[in-house]
Amino acid sequence: MPTPDYDGIHAVVSSIISDAQRRLFHSLLLAMRNGELPSINIIWRWAICPRCEGSGGTSDHFGVISSDELGEWSDEFRDAYARGDFDQPCQRCEGSGKVQVIDETCLEPAHLDHIAEYHRQAAVAAAEYRAEALLGC
Numbered sequence: 047m048p049t050p051d052y053d054g055i056h057a058v059v060s061s062i063i064s065d066a067q068r069r070l071f072h073s074l075l076l077a078m079r080n081g082e083l084p085s086i087n088i089i090w091r092w093a094i095c096p097r098c099e100g101s102g103g104t105s106d107h108f109g110v111i112s113s114d115e116l117g118e119w120s121d122e123f124r125d126a127y128a129r130g131d132f133d134q135p136c137q138r139c140e141g142s143g144k145v146q147v148i149d150e151t152c153l154e155p156a157h158l159d160h161i162a163e164y165h166r167q168a169a170v171a172a173a174e175y176r177a178e179a180l181l182g183c
């Protein structure tokens with residue numbers, strides 16, 4: 047396989063790029079290689095992690111806490127929970143609080159159209175998947 051000649055490919059090895067961004071990047075790369083899109087360098091930028099909102103930790107392992115359960119906690123425990131004392135490192139950003147995303151300001155309109163179509167198809171596929179799951183397929 048030939049070595050990709052787009053600068054952006056080097057960032058793809060980073061684990062701080064989500065699988066969704068990686069798939070989108072590969073979709074753009076493929077379209078550029080096939081000549082469907084003009085070739086450009088894809089630039090990555092840092093963004094606040096959408097999962098932990100930049101804190102680097104999550105309390106997701108607690109699951110959903112009902113108000114009844116919350117009422118049973120001591121004040122100290124509730125304060126510690128609110129401070130994030132029990133947080134585990136966010137798996138999405140590996141605890142850094144930031145992730146890399148494609149900088150859309152470096153893209154041309156054709157690339158933005160490609161991304162919009164990519165997300166539209168992904169939404170359709172997700173809706174079909176949910177519908178099939180509801181039908182028990």
Ligand SMILES: [Zn+2]
Nearest residue numbers: 095098136139
């Ligand atoms: Zn995070």
